Amino acid sequence: MTQVDLLRNSDTVPVALQPGLRARWVGLLERCSPEQAQWYQGFADSPARPQLLKAMACSPAFADYCTRYPAMLIELADSGALDQPLAAGAIDGELAAASAACTNADELGACLRQFRHRHWLRIVWRDINRVAPMEATVADLSALAEVCVRRALDWLHEELCREWGEPQSRAGVPQRMLVIAMGKLGAGELNLSSDIDLVFSYPEAGETVGGPRTVDNQQFFIRLGQRLIKALDARTGDGFVFRVDMRLRPYGQSGPLVVSFDALEEYYEDQGRDWERYALIKARCIAGDPKVGNGLMARLRPFVYRRYLDFSAIDSLRDMKGMIQREVVRRSLQDNIKLGSGGIREIEFIAQCFQLIRGGQEPELQERALQTILTNLRDMELLPAPVVADLQAANVFLRNTEHAIQAWRDEQTQKLPAAEDAQAALAWAMGFSGWDDFAEELARLRGRVAEHFANVIASPDEETSLNKDHLNEWQALIEDADQEELAAAFTAAGYDDAEEVARRLVALLGGAVVQRMQGSARERLDDFLPLLLEQLSEAEEPGRTLLRLLPLIESVLRRTAYLVLLMENPGALRQLVRLCDASPWVSRQLAAHPVLLDELLDARSLYSVPDKDGLHSELRQRMLRIDEQDLEAQMEALRYFRLAHVLRVAASEIGGSLPLMKVSDYLTAIAEVVLEAVVDIAWQNLVEKHGAPTATDGLPSERRHFVVLGYGKMGGIELGYGSDLDLVFLHDAPAGAITDGERPLDSNMFYTRLGQRIIHILSATTRLGALYEVDMRLRPSGNSGLLVSSFSAFRDYQRGQAWTWEHQALVRARVVVGDEVLAAKFNELRGEILQIQRDxxxxxxxxxxxxxxxxxxxxxxxxxxxxxxxxxxxxxxxxxxxxxxxxxxxxxxxxxxxxxxxxxxxxxxxxxxxxxxxxxxxxxxxxxxxxxxxxxxxxxxxxxxxxxxxxxxxxxxxxxxxxxxxxxxxxxxxx
Structure with missing residues (x-):
């Protein structure tokens, strides 16, 4: 069949999109059968032509799915599904019938993926062409995910029951796993390429009945959860269904995959953090027994919604807002419509602020959907109607923008595109004639959101107390940059080393980097220097402090956003001068890592070091925002966390609020929290590749059988600012144990690779340097010994071969991370060795x-x-x-x-x-x-x-x- 050009002179496709559209059309027709090609050409000549052009031009992913599965769009169009919303239950019924025909897990996986792609096509068609409003699009996507989870769970539950028997409570009541959706899926607001945040739970302890072998309920549901994640998340030749994120479960990555209702409730009561309250606002049971699920959510509700007016939520939200803003600056996320200023996250924070403060007394604020909450805030007169109108309009616009961005490549991103064709597609999908018009409207709406956000949540900026006349004098001197005049001014202002300071400053201003700076960047530098020079008048040694600060200024000349940060936050500038006046180490850290300037924004946190629980909570929040597969991002996050908190310790010591013993305590606590996260990452990485070590019965072990020993300053809780970590790794896995993955390893090799991975994550040099230097020479036989010793070998070595100096080292040895059972065994052995009667x-x-x-x-x-x-x-x-x-x-x-x-x-x-x-x-x-x-x-x-x-x-x-x-x-x- 002869192919015809898809485009005509009357078509309104933007010029930048036409080449790609033509290429995709040709590729599609080449993949089709003759009958299918004829249908597509006829469809292109039908009244649906404008919609087809827009869908294929604005979403190469849409065209790619059509090319891979030509029959899908034909079936959708012929059934009328592109033009009408599906009736309630229609999606569920369709997948129920399809999954029932599957005879094995591979068939189920292929069924789920093709089902997802088919409905993704339908939803993108309706969204890009505005056949469906934003609210219908997110509801449709959420229903799609919910159906896929529910039907996959049901199918896999039956499969596992055939293998292991039916799980029952001790009273003989059959048990089903509940799947709790968090985040956007919980709220019914999923976007086109979102992952799904899930938590798994089951009602009661017990064991399986009627199968070839008996296992306890938790083991059954852990295996079921693993299979469910694989069915949805694993990439196959058909792609994936939904990315699954389990990090919001109790204890995060280090916690069990599935816990009982009692354990879940106990965790939130005893250890739940503020960020977990926010997460649970949108929590909803989407699979399992609905009645049982409602009962569980009722049990958890008191943790989320307090009976009293909880104004502490404002400070918590401000802290989270500050953390996100620092991430935006650090990662250059201003073009991110979710996290950037005036983005989706700020609208959500406004709603959550009122929900957490008043939700316990106002049931109307316990809704999950954002648009509904905003309407209720207006009706309850908690927010003015014009403000709510602005926020709702911006939310619709931003979510539509988010969908158009993600429809381009079916990728999980909220970043505005930089490529011309992607920009043209986004503007056209959003109903604008060009990028500039779209960008102007986006900026206007984000500006309104940022303004309302500041009014509701943001703390007022500190006002500068610097002398305006002096600032003008410094400004004039910098513009002339005469060394002798500057030296005289520095002398008159009480600067020490005035001549050297003047020489260095003139050299900076006349240097090649400054001379090449663009206009706006140079203006920022010229605006910043007078503020700095005047603030230095409060330093004890202003000249020496400026000399310490010049390397920092030089390091940010190509990233002058940091100068803006200091100019717009006088308090941060004041803290910068104070700390660098007191310590050249602090100034060197900031010059090497300017991202740490973010830590100066809030003097309360800068001079208030959290305890170990607080460190755990903060690091967990930071790591939750990172893809588990992105090791590089995880390593950078760990390094920033460590640098930031060590800076806080130094600031607190300089400020006199931390005595010596507490300084070492906090530095050691930081290392322990970081090390625990490193072990979790390394463990997860290995388990994904090779499976987890098994117990003697061949089932996954509930224990990790692994500990990290801290020696020296780490063991003695006496770390300093530059201390390395003296570590020893032990395991006590059963002899002959192997992992249960597709590429199994014996236990010795598994734990050796675990140790290697831990050392790599700790010591690899990244943009932010190494996390810690690691010294493993105190392990049995030193550098010639095994990297990870079995406990029995370690015990034998300590009893019969260790030198006196190794027993000396054991005095300061302790378990810093790891398995509690093995830790107890080590402590017993340590006591035995140290109590030996010696000559x-x-x-x-x-x-x-x-x-x-x-x-x-x-x-x-x-x-x-x-x-x-x-x-x-x-x-x-x-x-x-x-x-x-x-x-x-x-x-x-x-x-x-x-x-x-x-x-x-x-x-x-x-x-x-x-x-x-x-x-x-x-x-x-x-x-x-x-x-x-x-x-x-x-x-x-x-x-x-x-x-x-x-x-x-x-x-x-x-x-x-x-x-x-x-x-x-x-x-x-x-x-």
């Missing part, structure tokens, strides 16, 4: 010899010459105290077991004092010296100084340490 003379000789060897190897060249004292390795320094403590634990734990309860030096010293093993005055002297040395070490880090002090400092503390060393390690022969 004290031989022990003392070994410890002293190791100390001297360490001093010779680690004391810097010329270490204590020229009147200097090395804090760590010098005579009477930190390591001398640590070795005395380790000796005491090894020498006396067999008589005083509580000595090995702790891994940190201070509490061990206190234990020695309580048991009278070292006189009270002497232990206090050691404690005081240790705190003084550690304090100086932290100060030296913040000042970027080596750990060398003037020999005239801390003389009393050093003398005490040397005196007690002589008494305990040299002169005392009695033990």
């Amino acid at each position: 004290q003379a031989a022990l003392r000789e070994d410890v002293v010899a190791m100390r001297e060897k360490m001093r010779q190897h680690l004391l810097p060249a010329g270490g204590e010459k020229n009147g200097k004292f090395h804090l760590k390795q010098g005579l009477g320094g930190i390591v001398d105290i640590e070795f005395m403590v380790q000796y005491a634990v090894l020498a006396w734990s067999h008589l005083h077991p509580p000595l090995h309860n702790y891994t940190d030096n201070i509490r061990i010293l206190e234990s020695l004092r309580e048991r009278g093993l070292i006189p009270e005055a002497d232990t206090q002297a050691l404690i005081d010296a240790y705190i003084a040395f550690r304090s100086e070490s932290h100060r030296a880090s913040l000042q970027e100084q080596k750990g060398l002090l003037d020999d005239t400092l801390l003389t009393a503390e050093r003398a005490n340490v040397q005196r007690l060393w002589q008494r305990l390690m040299v002169a005392d022969q009695a033990g």
Whole structure:
């Protein structure tokens, strides 16, 4: 059959879209049978022609699906499904019949995928051509996802019952898994390429009945959940049905895939966070017994909606808003219509703010759909009618824009396109003659949303208190950039090093980078510098502080949005000067990682370090926004989290709100939280490739059988700002165990690869540097030993082969991440080893010899010459105290077991004092010296100084340490 050109002179297809449209049309006809090609050509000459042109031009994905499955559009058009909404239940009935004919999981997967593609075509046709309004489109997409989940679950449940029997409660009541939809699916507002956020739960504990083998209900439903995810999410030759995201379940990635109702309720009551309240606002049971599902949601409702007016939600939403805004700046997401200023997320936050504050008292605010909530806010006079009208109009416009963006390639994105053809398609789909007209209307609506958002949620900006006259004077001096005049002005303003500061500033302004800056960027720099120079008048050493800040300014000259951030937030500029005045380390961190400037926006968070639970919660929120498959993004998120929180610790120490012991506690807590996330990522990555290790019965093990031991400063809860991590990995998987994936591994290889993956995630250098430097030399046999030891091998080594120095190291060893059962086994072994009765003379000789060897190897060249004292390795320094403590634990734990309860030096010293093993005055002297040395070490880090002090400092503390060393390690022969 002769192909004819699809386009005619009368067609209104934008010029930029015509070549691609012609190519797709030719490709489609070539793929069709003669009969199908004839139908398409006839369809192109029918009254549906304008709609066909628009669908194929604005959505290459639409054309691609037609090319892969030519019969789909023919069936949809002939049935009238393109022109009329489907009757309630029609989609469900269609898939129920199709899935019933499937005889295996592969057939089910193909059935689901083709069903999804068919209805995606229908929905895109109706959306792009505005046959259906936005509300109908999101409802249709949500119904499609819901039906796919429900029918797949039913089919897989029956399949698994044939294999394992029917799950029942202990009372004999049959059990079904519930699927709870969160986010947009829960609200019935799914977009064209959204993933679906799900949580799985089941009513009661029990076991299967009537099958060839019996398993407990949780194991049954975990396997069912795994199969359901695979049926929906796995990519096959037919693509996928929906991406499934399970990270909103209790404990996130580290939690079990499925939990009982009681466990779910207990989790939210005891550990639920604010962000989980937000997530549950839209939660809805979409599969399983509807009556049982309603009962579960009723049990969870008190966690979401408090009975009182909960104004604390405003601060929580402000915090989330700040986090999102920092992400927008950091990742350049202003073109993201969801996360950028005035985007979909801000409209949602406005609604959620009122829902969380008043939802417990106003049932009308417990609705899930955003447009409905906005209408109720207007009717309840909680928001003015014009504001609601603006928000609803913007929401419709933004969601239609989102659908048009995603229809282009069937990709999960909310970013405005940069390519000319994609821009033309988006503008045409949105009813505009060109991109400029569309962009203008989008900007207007986003501006209105941002304004209303600020009025409802945003905190008022701080007003600058800087002297306007002085600012004008600095402005004039910078414009002239005369070195002598600047030096004189700096001198008059009280700057130290005025001539050097003037020289460096003139060099910056005259440098090639500044000279090449575009007009707006150069204007930002010229506007920023007077503000900075005037703010520096509050510094103790303004000249030196400016010299510290110049590398930061140089680092952002190509990203002047950071200068705007500081100009629009005077409080952030004030904190920048304060911190860099106090610490060159802080200024170097900011220059290396300007994204950390975001942390200066809120002085409350900057000088308020969260506890470990707070760290867990914040990191979880950050990681939830990242695709589990995007390891690079996960690694960057972890690095930013660590850098940001270490900066907060430094700021709090500089500000005097954190004493030494707390500084180390928080730095260690940050490392532990990050390490736990790293282990989870590495575990998930390996399990996806190879399956999880199995127990002796061949079923997936409930345990991970893996722990990470922290030694040294990590084990002793004494991390500093630049400390590396001394780690050892152990596993206790059953002998002969293998993983249950398609590419199985034996347990030893699995855990070796797990260790390798953990080290890679920790130490790989990315844009934000390495997460932590890792030292594995304390594992059995050091660098020549296995990367991951079995517990039995570790136990045998510690009992029969370990050197004295390795038992010294064990004093400061503890489990920092991992399996509780294995952790208990390690703690028992550690106690056993440390309580061995040793020959004290031989022990003392070994410890002293190791100390001297360490001093010779680690004391810097010329270490204590020229009147200097090395804090760590010098005579009477930190390591001398640590070795005395380790000796005491090894020498006396067999008589005083509580000595090995702790891994940190201070509490061990206190234990020695309580048991009278070292006189009270002497232990206090050691404690005081240790705190003084550690304090100086932290100060030296913040000042970027080596750990060398003037020999005239801390003389009393050093003398005490040397005196007690002589008494305990040299002169005392009695033990």
